[in-house]
Amino acid sequence: MFDSAALQADIARLALGERAALRRVYEATSAHLFGIALRILNRRDLAEDVLQEAFVNVWHHAGSYQASQAQPMTWLISIVRNKALDHLRSNQRHVADSIDADEDPEAHQIADERPNPMQLMMQAAETMEIRTCMESLDASPRQCLALAYYHGMSQSEIAEHITAPIGSVKAWVRRGLERLKKCLAH
Amino acid sequence: MNYNHPELLDRLAARFALGTLGGPARRRFVRLLRELPAARTALVGWEERLAGLASSVPHVTPPDRVWEAIDARTAPRAAAAASKSGWLARLFKPAMGFAFGAAMTASVVMTNPALFVSLDRLAQEEQGLPQSYVGLLTDAGNQPTLLVSSTRQGTRVSVKFLRPVAVPAGRVIQVWALPKDGAPFPLGVAAPADPPKSTTFEISGSSEKLLSTVPRLAVSFEPAPVTGATPPTGEFVLSGFCVKLW
Numbered sequence: 001m002f003d004s005a006a007l008q009a010d011i012a013r014l015a016l017g018e019r020a021a022l023r024r025v026y027e028a029t030s031a032h033l034f035g036i037a038l039r040i041l042n043r044r045d046l047a048e049d050v051l052q053e054a055f056v057n058v059w060h061h062a063g064s065y066q067a068s069q070a071q072p073m074t075w076l077i078s079i080v081r082n083k084a085l086d087h088l089r090s091n092q093r094h095v096a097d098s099i100d101a102d103e104d105p106e107a108h109q110i111a112d113e114r115p116n117p118m119q120l121m122m123q124a125a126e127t128m129e130i131r132t133c134m135e136s137l138d139a140s141p142r143q144c145l146a147l148a149y150y151h152g153m154s155q156s157e158i159a160e161h162i163t164a165p166i167g168s169v170k171a172w173v174r175r176g177l178e179r180l181k182k183c184l185a186h
Numbered sequence: 187m188n189y190n191h192p193e194l195l196d197r198l199a200a201r202f203a204l205g206t207l208g209g210p211a212r213r214r215f216v217r218l219l220r221e222l223p224a225a226r227t228a229l230v231g232w233e234e235r236l237a238g239l240a241s242s243v244p245h246v247t248p249p250d251r252v253w254e255a256i257d258a259r260t261a262p263r264a265a266a267a268a269s270k271s272g273w274l275a276r277l278f279k280p281a282m283g284f285a286f287g288a289a290m291t292a293s294v295v296m297t298n299p300a301l302f303v304s305l306d307r308l309a310q311e312e313q314g315l316p317q318s319y320v321g322l323l324t325d326a327g328n329q330p331t332l333l334v335s336s337t338r339q340g341t342r343v344s345v346k347f348l349r350p351v352a353v354p355a356g357r358v359i360q361v362w363a364l365p366k367d368g369a370p371f372p373l374g375v376a377a378p379a380d381p382p383k384s385t386t387f388e389i390s391g392s393s394e395k396l397l398s399t400v401p402r403l404a405v406s407f408e409p410a411p412v413t414g415a416t417p418p419t420g421e422f423v424l425s426g427f428c429v430k431l432w
Contacts, residue, residue, distance in 0.1 A: 022260065026253060031245035038246055051248055052255045059260045069230050074237040078203075085205045123242035148206050149239050155206050177200040177232075184235055 002028060007072040015062035022059055029073065030055075033080045040084040040152035050083045057083075081152075088152050117146035125183075133183035137176065144169055145176030192224070199228035203236050317432035319393045321403040323424040325349070331424050332376070334361065334403055336393040338432070343393075345376040346384040351424075353378050357407040361387075362418060363428070364402040372412040373403070403428045 007028060013021035030051065037047040037054075057079060065075055121142065125131040134142065140162075147153045147161060155173060159166040195218075201207035202215050218225045317338040325331050333346040345361070353359055359378060362370040373396070374387035389396055404425035406418040 019260070022256075023253075026256065030252070031247045032240070032243070034248040034252075035243045035246040036240055039243055048248060048252050051252050052259070055256045056259050059256075069226075070234060071237070074230075074234050077237050077240050078233045081205065089208075120242045121239060124239045127241045128238045145204070148204050149236060150243070152205055154208055173201070173204070173206055174197065177197075177204065180235055181200070184238070 002032075002073050004071055004073065011058075011062050011065050011072055011075075014059060015065070022055070025058070025076075026055060029076055032073075033076060036077060037080050037084045039150050040081065041088060042151075046087055047084070050080060050087055054080045054083050085152050089154075117150040118143055120150050121146040128184070130180075130183035130186075133186065134179065137179045138172075140164070140168070141172040141176035141179065144172040145180065148173060192228075195222070195225055196228050196232075199225060200232045203229060203232035317430075319397045319400075319428060320431050321426055321428040323403060323405060323426040325424055330426075332405065334428075336389070336397075338394050338430075339392050341389050341392055342386050343374060343389055344384050344386050345379075347379045347381045349381055351378060354407055357409060357420075358411055360406050360408040360412050360418070362404045362406065362422070363397060363400040364404055364425075365400050367399075369415070370404065370418065371415070375411045376405075397428060398430075400428050402426065 007025060010021040010025050010028075014025065033054065034047060034051050037050045038044065041047045041050065054076070058076065065072070070078075118139075122131060122134065125134040143162060144158050147158050148155075153161065155169050156166055158164075158173075159169045162169075164172075198207060198211070198215050198218075202212065207215060215225070219229060318335050319338065321332075321334040322330055323332040323334060329349055331347075331349045331351060333348060334343060335346075336343040343361070345359075351359060359376040361373045361376055363373050364370045374389055376387060377385040379385045402425060404422040406420040406422050408419055412418070
């Protein structure tokens, strides 16, 4: 677990230009954040880039972090996830646009040995004490939520991945999100 | 679409946070985040809910080269800060509030700095705004006070007074550019005006030349217009981000 108060204090310090604070935040959170980026991008080189970009941004924008609004770890996770998703979407476009590119886009790809996203979600649900609540949801909405969150899949990618109509996927994603909110509200 | 509908806003925020809101809808929501505090609140709520899902993701220690790269990329500012003598730190103290309160630029821009460029482009495309450098200077209480702007290739800076500026007798409103690396340099002197009036002053080169590596602007009250490499004699009474609008 992360010491939220210590992280918050360090983010305030690094906003004032204290480099030791940046190092502390990195040491406390980089393994978790790298794990998240790696899961979405499934490529170590891209995940390293994303982590680097994220921390450079944290250094420059720490002043904008509002403790009253979000937990420090939530703020950091959101930065990393958004960067990873941007990378993922633009990289996909890039690959689609340049079939003749010299470089093999698969070169850095690692075998997809990522744990089953469904397992990850139920494990997290256990920690969040909403496992029973989430389990009462059909498997499809749960799977859609898990694929979108852990693998950063778009709705059309999910549809392709699980061989289902896009309309159903949209409805399932929505149902998954609604259930998560409901479970957490109790 | 009626964005005042809280349920719709919540659904959009949920999909944005999850990453499944794509294409034009995502861009529209980004714009909404700037305009509607309720949209930002909804987004933070969803980011918080979804962050719980990350708890099960196995930690993977990144290779040392990642920190080395971060260290190298963040070092210049630190080196510059260290080389600055005490006067700069003293000058900045009253302005520190602004660093924390800079949320006025909407927290989403900060949590998603990558969106900044597209937002600017969007604003320009939609409103036909000219390519400009724009700075919003706030006082110690974070109140927007001066809007400083100039076109990209222009040499005339416009200063719009959003609030009255009480200039001490015998002093001038000296506008400073605070480069990413290095000491502040004087941009020019703004003649005082009553809000919402504007005044202008000439700068020694084009905005592009002078401001392309300047992330912040500031104002101090000086006994006389400052030229050359003279440091400010007074504290920065106003400061704020300087951004490219294109």
